[in-house]
Amino acid sequence: MKKYLSLLVVALLLLAVMPASAQDLIFEVGEGDFSWDSYQEFADAYDFSGQEVEIFGPWIGEDQELVESVIAYFEDATGATVNYAGSDSFEQQIIIDVEAGSPPNIAIFPQPGLAANVAADGGLVSLGDETRQWVLDNYAAGQSWVDLGTYANAEGEDDFYGFFYKVDLKSIVWYVPDNFTDAGYEVPETMEDLIALSEQIVADGGTPWCIGLGSGDATGWPATDWVEDLMLRLYPPETYDAWVTNELAFNSPEVVDAIETFGMFSKNDEWVNGGAAAAASTDFRDAPAGLFTVPPQCYLHRQASFITSFFPEDVELGTDVDFFYFPSYAEKDLGNPVLGAGTLWAITEDSDVARGFLEFLKTPISNEIWMAQSGFLSPHTGVNLDTYANDTLRGQGEILLNATTFRFDGSDLMPGAIGAGAFWTAMVDFVSGADAQEVADQVQAAWDAISE
Amino acid sequence: MDLNFENVINAVIAIVIGVGALIIYFFGSNWLLDNIFRDVVREDGHVEKSRESIREAIRPWLFVGPAIILLGLYLVYPAIQTVILSFFDENGNEFVGLRNYQWAINDGEFRQAVTNNILWLVIVPAASTAIGLLVAVLADRVRWGNIAKSLVFTPMAISFVGASVIWKFVYDYRGPNNPQIGVLNGIVQALGGEPQAWITITPFLNSFLLMIILIWIQTGFAMVVLSAALRGVPEETLEAARIDGANEIRIFFNIMVPQIMGTILVVWTTITITVLKVFDIVLAMTNGQWDTEVLANYMYDWMFRGGGDFGRGSAIASVIMIAVIPILIWNVRRFQQEEAMR
Numbered sequence: 001m002k003k004y005l006s007l008l009v010v011a012l013l014l015l016a017v018m019p020a021s022a023q024d025l026i027f028e029v030g031e032g033d034f035s036w037d038s039y040q041e042f043a044d045a046y047d048f049s050g051q052e053v054e055i056f057g058p059w060i061g062e063d064q065e066l067v068e069s070v071i072a073y074f075e076d077a078t079g080a081t082v083n084y085a086g087s088d089s090f091e092q093q094i095i096i097d098v099e100a101g102s103p104p105n106i107a108i109f110p111q112p113g114l115a116a117n118v119a120a121d122g123g124l125v126s127l128g129d130e131t132r133q134w135v136l137d138n139y140a141a142g143q144s145w146v147d148l149g150t151y152a153n154a155e156g157e158d159d160f161y162g163f164f165y166k167v168d169l170k171s172i173v174w175y176v177p178d179n180f181t182d183a184g185y186e187v188p189e190t191m192e193d194l195i196a197l198s199e200q201i202v203a204d205g206g207t208p209w210c211i212g213l214g215s216g217d218a219t220g221w222p223a224t225d226w227v228e229d230l231m232l233r234l235y236p237p238e239t240y241d242a243w244v245t246n247e248l249a250f251n252s253p254e255v256v257d258a259i260e261t262f263g264m265f266s267k268n269d270e271w272v273n274g275g276a277a278a279a280a281s282t283d284f285r286d287a288p289a290g291l292f293t294v295p296p297q298c299y300l301h302r303q304a305s306f307i308t309s310f311f312p313e314d315v316e317l318g319t320d321v322d323f324f325y326f327p328s329y330a331e332k333d334l335g336n337p338v339l340g341a342g343t344l345w346a347i348t349e350d351s352d353v354a355r356g357f358l359e360f361l362k363t364p365i366s367n368e369i370w371m372a373q374s375g376f377l378s379p380h381t382g383v384n385l386d387t388y389a390n391d392t393l394r395g396q397g398e399i400l401l402n403a404t405t406f407r408f409d410g411s412d413l414m415p416g417a418i419g420a421g422a423f424w425t426a427m428v429d430f431v432s433g434a435d436a437q438e439v440a441d442q443v444q445a446a447w448d449a450i451s452e
Numbered sequence: 453m454d455l456n457f458e459n460v461i462n463a464v465i466a467i468v469i470g471v472g473a474l475i476i477y478f479f480g481s482n483w484l485l486d487n488i489f490r491d492v493v494r495e496d497g498h499v500e501k502s503r504e505s506i507r508e509a510i511r512p513w514l515f516v517g518p519a520i521i522l523l524g525l526y527l528v529y530p531a532i533q534t535v536i537l538s539f540f541d542e543n544g545n546e547f548v549g550l551r552n553y554q555w556a557i558n559d560g561e562f563r564q565a566v567t568n569n570i571l572w573l574v575i576v577p578a579a580s581t582a583i584g585l586l587v588a589v590l591a592d593r594v595r596w597g598n599i600a601k602s603l604v605f606t607p608m609a610i611s612f613v614g615a616s617v618i619w620k621f622v623y624d625y626r627g628p629n630n631p632q633i634g635v636l637n638g639i640v641q642a643l644g645g646e647p648q649a650w651i652t653i654t655p656f657l658n659s660f661l662l663m664i665i666l667i668w669i670q671t672g673f674a675m676v677v678l679s680a681a682l683r684g685v686p687e688e689t690l691e692a693a694r695i696d697g698a699n700e701i702r703i704f705f706n707i708m709v710p711q712i713m714g715t716i717l718v719v720w721t722t723i724t725i726t727v728l729k730v731f732d733i734v735l736a737m738t739n740g741q742w743d744t745e746v747l748a749n750y751m752y753d754w755m756f757r758g759g760g761d762f763g764r765g766s767a768i769a770s771v772i773m774i775a776v777i778p779i780l781i782w783n784v785r786r787f788q789q790e791e792a793m794r
Contacts, residue, residue: 216735216736216739217735217736217739218739219738219739219741220741273627273630274625274626274627274628274629274630275627275628277625277648277649277652278625278626278627278649280649280652281625281649281651281652282625282626290630297627297629297630416757416760417753417754417757417761420757421753421757424741425740425741428741428742429741432652432654432742449555449559450542450761
């Protein structure tokens, strides 16, 4: 017993002397291309000395370090203490916290759908018209971002709750510039060009696309991104919006058309590395490898900005591999729609310092700090693009800023049983041989079954 | 780094407190019992027996009580709650009667899962037990038998997900023009065949390929238990049979198998229950796509994916529970019979 007691004492002592994790500022104030004046201005306007703010989000590990590197500037500017807690089961935890009446001040939602659920339970605090107007004025495709952050509250009235910060871009096609040069191909400007290029590659004896839909228990999701991206290129955004809420039935001709267009790319043995059977069973993380073989197994790979993490280690972004915007049809005249995802910040427990933190997120500097590191894109039009860590990120940031329409990943907006279930299965069945109408009917049937 | 360190310290503190509390409970409750029902000593020095019998009636509950409370809290209560939830809507608020079960019966994927589960139940326990028995009998007759047994047993130590990852590589498929990294396709190609995307081949073949993974894991368990049972077959009976001129195959079927029938059935039913709960392998390999859905995975889908539906998830869970009950009852009965025989 004595032995245990002494162990306990030692343990408690160790706890006591462990240093509080005070973080240093990662970039020195005043140096580099950062908008330091926005930082200075913010620091002069706010003083929250001695106050605390709790933030809860989905980021752990490296992402947690990154977000904390931004938070450190807020603490430095205002004197407030920010306690960030991350969890990989954020989705379950936030519901429990809100229901239990002990929410954090600010919650970082990875999907609008989840935030909308919490808002409907009366768990979110309105950000007000001023912030809403600010997003309209300062974000590219501002209306899209406002719409994505607007939900019905417990009384059923729409209000603005979600402030987007940190965005992922999905509408991009990866290619190896050297392979293009060798074969004499050019980066296509329109969807028509892209299709012509694919045909050209086949005619030259190559394979245009690498597609991989495998993702363990989420197999099929990469195909949903394809269909969503094509939906935005074939039909106006209103059609897309109606589709994700099922106002437009899943088995409508428009949706079937988008699925069939995806089939043009994925179900054509000549167009896909390994044939259609390989597309369905190849892991999405392995799929891009075909770009880098000699001779190349494929020339094109459509995947979101995060896929760079799964490129072979020695591949250098910008030189060994580059990307272009997944183009829109020239003849459709639908502008430049962009598909993406992102995190939205919402106030779950109101306080001055929580409001102050959202004000901080409006400053260019709060975006630039993360932009200069990795994995962060911003639709904020006031940021200095020079602060992006590399040309690849900068190029993706530019696609976001050029967007005329931004739409959130549709499967994330659909009810979970559809967007993270029936839709995936349908895409797998489709690529494995079923026809588009059949699988669309199947999803609509599942949708009917949940809304009974 | 210091985060991990903190975790370790927290774990140490938790262990110290936990073990300490148990020790205090054990000594404290016994001390209380002994003092409340203290022996009454009569004037003539005789100790009354009644107090002691009260003490001894209560004492077992001091030991078993916490376990029963915990079991009730973590097993019985959730089980009952699951059944109750299965009669409610997706949020568990509104009573909907049998609607969730009605939905399940009409749901194509649920029926698919039931069909697949039945296939799993028929094939996996039979194959694991048969192969396990075969290895147990044969391995004792060769010099490297122990090595063979160890090899067969090794997969038992691998988690289901780990095993799935291994087999994912076995079944891996690359396009016909690419070098195959999957063992199976490597063999097929070396023999001059066309590589196949194995786990997408319906109907049933892909389910069989998933079953092989579980058989691979469970055979070791069957082998170890059956091997021990075989040791219990008296050498004299085998000797006698040999003298009577029975060949090895007759000895196996007419003497060994009947003698260890009880053990075979226990192994069989244990694996059957494991199979009813099969989840990890399907989740990791296909997540029920390409028609490989099974009940446990389908339940998980409805319960936890994208917001979840408590009602339907619970209804599927209840179906699994109902399917396990007869096997459990049968197993317990057998166990009691064997106890009685001793």
